Amino acid sequence: MSDHFPPPAAEETVRLTVSQAVVRFLAQQHTERDGQRQRLFAGCFGIFGHGNVAGLGQALLQAEVDEPGALPYVLGRNEQAVVHTAVAYARARDRLQTWAVSTSVGPGATNMVTGAALATINRLPVLLLPADTFATRSASPLLQELERPDSGDVTVNDAFRPVSRYFDRIWRPEQLPAALLAAVRVLTDPAETGAVTLCLPQDVQAEAFDWPVALFAERTWHVGRPLPEPAALARAVEVIRSARRPLVVAGGGVVYSGATDALDAFARATGIPVGQTQAGKGALPYDHPQSVGAIGSTGTTAANALARDADVVIGIGTRYQDFTTASRTAFNDPGVRFVNVNVAALDTVKNAGVVVQADAREALTALTAALAGWSVDDGHRARTAELAAEWDRIVEAAYHPATPGAGEGGRLTQNEVIGLVNDVSAPRDVVVCAAGSMPGDLHKMWRTRDPKGYHVEYGYSCMGYEVAGGIGVAMASPDRDVFVMVGDGSYLMMATELVTAVQEGVKVVVVLVQNHGFASIGALSEQLGSQRFGTRYRYRDARGRLEGDVLPVDLAANAASLGVDVLVAQDGPSLEAALRKAKAADRTTVVHVETDPLVDAPSSGSWWDVPVGEVSTLRSTQEARAVYDRWKAVQRTPLAPSERPTTES
Incomplete structure (x- = not known):
């Protein structure tokens, strides 16, 4: 056996700090969908403190001097708020572009935890770069370091783990390339996206390393459109064709997918009315012939009336949040079946629905073609129009x-x-x-x-x-x-x-x-028998309660x-x-x-499950509990299979 090894392959490298490498890498990431290409990161929001000013702060300054516009920096005033700004930007850009957010270790970092939860719950991409304590532990305990007697490697940043879709801590420069690639993979995956957190110990941020130049080449992440599997599509079509009173629930996935034209074509061809979630509102314009507006606890009387009677519910890009389902009281037909179209597997199995894991636009296009010649009857179309017109009159009177x-x-x-x-x-x-x-x-x-x-x-x-x-x-x-x-x-x-x-x-x-005061919680408190307690902005009165004069x-x-x-x-x-x-x-x-907070909006005729005290000395609470019990009797979890049983020969 020879002891002679081939010489190592020559690889061009560049010496940068970890922070400089992060900034240079982020500036080269792009996304592409349907031939439209854009930078993934529009820039970096942040607030500097001792944990990031000499690391990421220096790197952002250097980039601004050497490569203006590569990764612009915007100073915010509150760490949570700048995450919200980044997330709103990502939503407006259909999740194809976002921002990074840098903060110092300590309260600057943990202020972002709320923003991270918001991003992940709404499935919107944002990259969080909180500083962390020293990897070398050379000066521990640091200012703002969490000291635990049972663990030496837990920091306040571990609070990000449950609210992030991807979490990593970069203890050594060698770990950075794989972490960056994994982070961007999650950010650009429509089914997996949310907050991504990369913790950067402040000493590691300033550490130099010889990086392969290839790490900083332009990279394009192609955001695909998963097609519906033919057998799944056929099952969905069979269920829809059997429907007499179908209803579409359009969620945020319709908007993010750019599927609004496809939904318009589907609804016009089939005559199926469309209710919209909070994230899906706008999937059809309010005056579209098949639009019945918002659905659920904050829905319209039109959408909720159709939901009560629907025998087939077609959820497209929705996660069936409790407001959408009116806490599982919205769909009352005893034989109601569900067809769930979503890129996320988690949402396709809800309500025991027929699973169509696919891009919303592609699925709607395929469903429209497969249902050619089929439509709801004229009576269902007429009822849709009548209910929508009635709600529009109610809105006009409120406006x-x-x-x-x-x-x-x-x-x-x-x-x-x-x-x-x-x-x-x-x-x-x-x-x-x-x-x-x-x-x-x-x-x-x-x-x-x-x-x-x-x-x-x-x-x-x-x-x-x-x-x-x-x-x-x-x-x-x-x-x-x-x-x-x-x-x-x-x-x-x-x-x-x-x-x-x-x-x-x-x-x-x-x-x-x-x-x-808190108009929403005040009204809810009153509905639940708690008499708007603690919801007004008032002086304390002679009894010591917050029911005195209005605060100036x-x-x-x-x-x-x-x-x-x-x-x-x-x-x-x-x-x-x-x-x-x-x-x-x-x-x-x-x-x-x-405004006068005691004048409510028109009622949705629906419900939201907020438990009321089972026993109370207050008559208002007792009465509210009686109403609650009546609604609980209506609540159910759909578990019946959406497919009709077949007879085996």
Whole structure:
């Protein structure tokens, strides 16, 4: 046996720090779908601290000097908020482009955990680069280091593990290439995407290494469109053809896939009505002949009436969240069957449905062809049109009541505010919201005219998302005006990103609805027999309860102090004028309006499962529990097979 080995192959290398390598790698990643190619990372958001200023901070500065535009850096004001901005940007770009986010170790890092959860729950890509403690442990315990008596390798960043789709910690430079490739694989996979976290110990960030030049070559990640398997398609077609009262539930997957035209063709050809989830709203325009609007707990009476009677439910790109299924009370036909079209295997098996694991656009195109010549009967089409028209009349009455200023003391209602914003906005403009009573009211009533015209974060329903998310949408869609709808409760959680909007010259119109408390939870509290306890922004009264006078909070002055223009409206005409002025402006404007929180939106005739105390001395709670028990009797988990049993010969 010879002891002579061939000489090692020569490989060109470049000496960079770990941080410099990360920045150079990210700048070279692209995605492609249907021939459209774009950078995967539009840039890097962040806030610098001792854990990342000399590592990633230095690398980003060097890139800005040496390669301007390669990976632009944007300074935010709150770590959670900049994750929201990145996630909103990714949603607006159909998950084909996102941002990285860098923070220091400690509270800077853990502030991002909420943003990570939001991204993963909504299945939206974002790359998180939190600094970490020293890999060498040369100076332990560090400032902000978590010391545990039972483990030496656990840091606060391990909190990211359960809310990330991929997590890694780079202890040595040699680990970086594989981690980067694994991270981008997850970010660009429509079925697996979410938050990706790569923890970078601060000493490792500054460590130099000889990297293969090939690591920094341009790389394109092709986002495919999985085709439906023929046998699965045939099973789905058989179930749909057997239906007399079918209903489509269109989720976010329809929008992300760019399947809205395919859904339009499918619905027109078959006559099947389409209800839409929060993420799927806009999959069809509100006035489409087969559109019956929002479905579920915050749905329209039209969609929910059809859901109750549906014998076949075709879920396309939906994860069947509890608001969509009205906590499993929406679909009441005892023999209802489900067909589930989704790229994610997790969602295809829900409700024991027929599984069609495929891209939404490709599946809809195939279903339309396979169902050629088949349609619902004229009666189902007529009922769809009648129910949709009835709901539209209800919305019109809420938007424009016979007596404007329908709230107490002539104040506007939230319904009227939504109606005026809807009237002033252009068809391609975007409404952004996330938490409080507004998302439900928008889901029911907003007349969406464009697939990208509705952006409500309702997987996590995170208070504080609105302003930050609106900035992300505006950055991703510079040719659209963005209307951020936010209540005072959510505004107070995270208004500081208005400073970022000013810094970056990003224009959003923030409609700040002041109702002096938590309108949504206040209404829910009342429904559940808890009498709006602890939901009002009030002084304490003589009994020590938060039911005294209204707090003297001036949110208009607060917004002005952050550098934006502010307009104050008192009634319908002044609100309309303010909205038009804000839309015509070239910088961010906050439009402040006070509303009456006790006037609800039209009822969906549906339910949401929030448990009520089984025993109580309060009569209000006892009555609410009786209602709860009646709804619980309707609730069920569909487990019957969606396929008809066959007879074996």
